[in-house]
Amino acid sequence: MNEGTHLTTDVLVIGGGTAGFGAAVAAGRQGLDVCLFEEGRKIGGVMAFCPGMPWGAAYPCDTIIGGLMEELSDRLFAMDPPAAAKRPCALENFGPEIQYDHDIATMTMFEMLEEAGVRVHLNTTAVAPVMAGKRIVGVEYFDRHGAHTISPRMVIDCSGDGDVSAKAGVPYTLGDDEGNMMGVTLSFQMIDADWSRVFAEDDPYFRRYAAKGIAAGRLHEDLAQLYLMKGFHKDTVFCNSVVIREVDGADPMEVTRATQEGRRRCQQLAQFLKEDIPGFENARMAYLGPTVGVRETRKLEGVYRVTGEDLARATKFHDGIVCCDNPIDDVMRASSNATHDAMVEEGAYYTIPFRSLVPKEIENLMFAGRIISADPIAFASVRGMPQCIAMGQATGTAAAIALRDGVSVQNVDPGKLVTALQAQKVRGLGGTTLTT
Numbered sequence: 001m002n003e004g005t006h007l008t009t010d011v012l013v014i015g016g017g018t019a020g021f022g023a024a025v026a027a028g029r030q031g032l033d034v035c036l037f038e039e040g041r042k043i044g045g046v047m048a049f050c051p052g053m054p055w056g057a058a059y060p061c062d063t064i065i066g067g068l069m070e071e072l073s074d075r076l077f078a079m080d081p082p083a084a085a086k087r088p089c090a091l092e093n094f095g096p097e098i099q100y101d102h103d104i105a106t107m108t109m110f111e112m113l114e115e116a117g118v119r120v121h122l123n124t125t126a127v128a129p130v131m132a133g134k135r136i137v138g139v140e141y142f143d144r145h146g147a148h149t150i151s152p153r154m155v156i157d158c159s160g161d162g163d164v165s166a167k168a169g170v171p172y173t174l175g176d177d178e179g180n181m182m183g184v185t186l187s188f189q190m191i192d193a194d195w196s197r198v199f200a201e202d203d204p205y206f207r208r209y210a211a212k213g214i215a216a217g218r219l220h221e222d223l224a225q226l227y228l229m230k231g232f233h234k235d236t237v238f239c240n241s242v243v244i245r246e247v248d249g250a251d252p253m254e255v256t257r258a259t260q261e262g263r264r265r266c267q268q269l270a271q272f273l274k275e276d277i278p279g280f281e282n283a284r285m286a287y288l289g290p291t292v293g294v295r296e297t298r299k300l301e302g303v304y305r306v307t308g309e310d311l312a313r314a315t316k317f318h319d320g321i322v323c324c325d326n327p328i329d330d331v332m333r334a335s336s337n338a339t340h341d342a343m344v345e346e347g348a349y350y351t352i353p354f355r356s357l358v359p360k361e362i363e364n365l366m367f368a369g370r371i372i373s374a375d376p377i378a379f380a381s382v383r384g385m386p387q388c389i390a391m392g393q394a395t396g397t398a399a400a401i402a403l404r405d406g407v408s409v410q411n412v413d414p415g416k417l418v419t420a421l422q423a424q425k426v427r428g429l430g431g432t433t434l435t436t
């Protein structure tokens, strides 16, 4: 491809994280021509930056949310040997989660994109929209060959950070009411640990050991709770522990600094685990993330902004597109601690409304995943990867409806969208409950 190439497509999906995967596969299966731009070298987004991170919140009320999440996990469950498993989460207030083999899962996601006919462009960064009134008529992007433009009929921003949407004029907020964003995390795994000894004590946070390490100056003071979880493969331990506070995850320099600081803290922690926690003596560090995982940057303003009160009331919106019961998984904004208080009562769940993925003004733009329109409390609950896949699936499906019906995204018929998602086996929508 030469500098200045001009592409056209029905749907441009920006970002190949879990939301972008859902959006692109869903739109491709609707017979649309889809281009997916991912600035990194891999599909998965945060899932690829934190290899081995479990898919949480896939089972509200112990029933899978359905749709592409169910299809992806079923493909992995059915492999010989299975490449994924449903397991209880050891942490408070989280339901069951899906553990998976990271490499097989990303390969399977790529295959699903291929099967849906999606044109995947890795190492390709969308930079700015070209506007004509309330429509995006082009998106400027670059790859190693230089700068180019693509003319899409519909844009779905799944970039997590929403640069293009913000430049298109969509208002946004950052972090909580004071602008504090959740901490970023560099993860790693310990392989060749001995599960039977590592997890012998009844404290999922390993607080006693952590306190000793901090007191001795061998662990950073933010490591008072060690988030150590059984990985998918026997005797592997996923370490989701090293959090760096007050990092702007949309600033490349800050991400670089945090990643390097994270590497130092991960190495220190791995050493501590080997020396101080029984069962890690023969283990070693592996799968250190290539970069920190960023939880939160921009939250775009949608037609509807989901609030913590909506979720706590277990609201089932008429345009609900996925079910969720995730706790308020809040991680170290400014000086606060990590908390995961229950969002809804046990046995209850809420749905995420399609309107929180639709901007107020721009007629051919949607967004999905962690840039959803949500207040800080709701955001802390809705952001799990299964829900991001499902949000993407809803926008990809809505793109087809909007283009076929010749309407703006604001005028997509919610009844049609919910019916289409039900036909794709997304569960618990449109007056049905999760178990029906």
Ligand SMILES: Cc1cc2nc3c(=O)[nH]c(=O)nc-3n(C[C@H](O)[C@H](O)[C@H](O)COP(=O)(O)OP(=O)(O)OC[C@H]3O[C@@H](n4cnc5c(N)ncnc54)[C@H](O)[C@@H]3O)c2cc1C
Residues within 6 Å of the ligand: 014, 015, 016, 017, 018, 019, 020, 037, 038, 039, 040, 044, 045, 046, 047, 050, 053, 054, 055, 056, 057, 124, 125, 126, 127, 158, 159, 160, 161, 163, 164, 184, 185, 186, 240, 293, 294, 295, 368, 369, 370, 371, 383, 384, 385, 386, 388
């Ligand atoms: C440390 C950490 C732990 C977590 N733990 C869990 C957990 O245990 N279970 C769970 O379910 N969820 C967990 N989450 C939440 C979940 O991982 C994220 O909310 C979710 O993955 C976000 O998906 P996304 O697709 O919206 O965004 P992202 O995963 O951030 O994907 C966005 C993608 O867009 C690309 N991109 C950005 N800008 C551009 C551009 N301009 N052009 C092209 N591409 C671009 C990025 O490279 C990236 O690949 C965790 C998150 C973090 C950070």
